[in-house]
Amino acid sequence: APPEEEADYLLFKGILEKVDLDDEELNLNIVDSKNKEWNFSLEEDEIDVYYDGEKLEFDDWDRIEAGGDVRVLLDKEQEAIWIKITPPEQEKDYLVLTGTLSETIFNDEVVYLNIVDSENKEWNFTLEKADEMDISYDGQKLEFEELDSIEAGGAVKMLLDKDEIPLWIKISTPI
Incomplete structure (x- = not known):
């Protein structure tokens, strides 16, 4: 054939x-x-x-x-x-978290983010320089060294995996 x-x-x-x-x-x-x-x-x-x-x-x-x-x-x-x-959905493997960045603490090794979500639940994240994730601030992708420019008070949207590890984070300047 x-x-x-x-x-x-x-x-x-x-x-x-x-x-x-x-x-x-x-x-x-x-x-x-x-x-x-x-x-x-x-x-x-x-x-x-x-x-x-x-x-x-x-x-x-x-x-x-x-x-x-x-x-x-x-x-x-x-x-x-x-x-x-299609946009990411709220499913068992991922969680789309939206809220307000209530506090940010930066040092040379880690960044601490405190987020209050739309249901007033508090979330705390420690990001290390070695973490593989995209962080954008007002639409601009930031390198780890630039994360100290982020101001608390702005809106946050992030995608978490099933272990609640951030895959990406989008943050806006406070209005």
């Missing part, structure tokens, strides 16, 4: 593990249902990116948060044609 022709397209599903956005491109790390890791570096106008059912313009790519489901359509060269991402 003749060899089967390779399909022109491949649709795969996975979980968005990590998002990194800089001025030029969006980097996505995706783990598919077979535990294969995929990395995409996307530039403006390169492909269509959908988030929560809405096509996003490049200026809105900062809304994309890790932890949600992803569907990617690839052509036969394994180039992405489009990517559809």
Whole structure:
């Protein structure tokens, strides 16, 4: 029998593990249902990116948060044609925590964050320089040494894994 022709397209599903956005491109790390890791570096106008059912313009790519489901359509060269991402859900594996940053203490080795959530529950986190997580402040990703610039009183949104370890943190300046 003749060899089967390779399909022109491949649709795969996975979980968005990590998002990194800089001025030029969006980097996505995706783990598919077979535990294969995929990395995409996307530039403006390169492909269509959908988030929560809405096509996003490049200026809105900062809304994309890790932890949600992803569907990617690839052509036969394994180039992405489009990517559809759903926001992380409140599920047993992850917790989306929203609240107010009530206190922050910084020293050279660790940062302490005290957060009061929307149900007035207090959460305390100790972040070490070696921790692998994205922390953004007013939409700008911060390096560990820059965390001393964070002011208490602003809104916080973070994704916690099932062990309540932060995967990413977004903090806003107090209003």
